[in-house]
Amino acid sequence: MKRVVDFLFETNILKELPRSGYTFLGTGRESVAEHIFMTTMICFVISRMEPEVDREKLITMALVHDLPEARTGDLNYVQKQYVRPLEDKAMADMSKGLDFGDELKSLLDEFNESSSKEARLARDADQLSFMMELKKQHDIGALSPEKWLPFIENRLQTDTGRKIAGSIMASSWDDWWFANYSEPLPAGKNT
Template identity: 30%
Template structure:
C-alpha cells in the first residue's frame, strides 16, 4: 500500500473518532448520555442478531449502511427527532459534513462511502429501507432502557418512525413488541430495562 494512501485512511479513522463524543438525546440505562457511535454500534449488532431473519437482504451492504449512516454527525452533531422539521436542511448539511469527513480518504474509498451514505439517505433499496427501519427500532429500544421519563416522551415513541418500520413484515413484528413494551412502561406495568422474555405472555 502506498504511504500516502495509508496516511489518508488513518487520518479518516482519527477524524471519524469524533462520533464517540457526539451525544444524542437518549441515555444509557445508568443515565449517561449516549453517543452516536454507541447507537451505530448497537444498530450494526442488531443486524448481526437478526441476520437469519433477513431473507432477500444483502447483509454486508446493510451492515455498511448502518456503520456510515450517522457519520456526518461527527462534525455538526445530532438533531433530536422531536426537533427535526421538513425544511431544516439537515440532510444537506449532514451530507456536506460527511464529504468533509471523507476528504482525507483516497478517492475510491471516499466515493464508496459517499455512495453508501447516499443510498441510505435515498431509502430506495431494500437494504437502505431496512437500515432506516432498524435505526428507528434501535432508538426506541434504547429509550426503554433509560431512567423513567415523562408520558409525552413515551407517547412520541409510539408514533416515531412508523413509515420506516411498517414497510416490511420483520420490522412490523419487532415494532409491535417494542410498542407494547413502551405502553407497558407508560402504564407502570414494567420498569425501564425490563426483559422481553419475562414480559412475554407466551412464557
C-alpha cells in the first residue's frame, strides 16, 4: 500500500506544476492537473459520442497522458527543440512496484504512438482542452490566441475532434452562462 500512496502523492504534484506554454502565449495559466482534468472530461464526452470505442481505455488514457510530467516537468514546443524529456524512463520509474504499472506504461505508449482510435481521440481531447483555454483567452480580449488557434486545429486527427473544435470556435466561452441564466437582470444592471 505504501507504494500506491507514494504514487498518489507524486501525481498530486501535477496540481502545482504549471503548463509552460502560457509563458509564451503571454496570457492565462493552468496547472498540468487542471489540463488533465479537462482532457479527461472531453474524453468522457467523446466516449458517449463514439459508442463503439473502449470507453474505459479512452478516459483512462486521458487521465495518464501527462503523468510523466510529475518527473520531467511540462516542456512546451520551443523547449522540446533543446531538451528531450526521458518520458519512458520517468514512466518506468514512476510505475515501478505498482500492480497496475504495466497498464499505465502501455496506455501512455499507445497514446504517444496514436496506435488506436482511442489514442487518436485522446490526443484530440488533449488539443481541444488547450483550444478551449485559448478560446477563452481570446474571448476576454487577449490577442495572441488568434495566432495559436490554427496550429491547434491542424493537430486534430479525428472527425469528432474537428466537429468539437468547430463548435468551440463558433461559441463564446461564457455562452453557457447566459443561455441558462433564468432570472431577469434588475433594471440598470448590465451583469
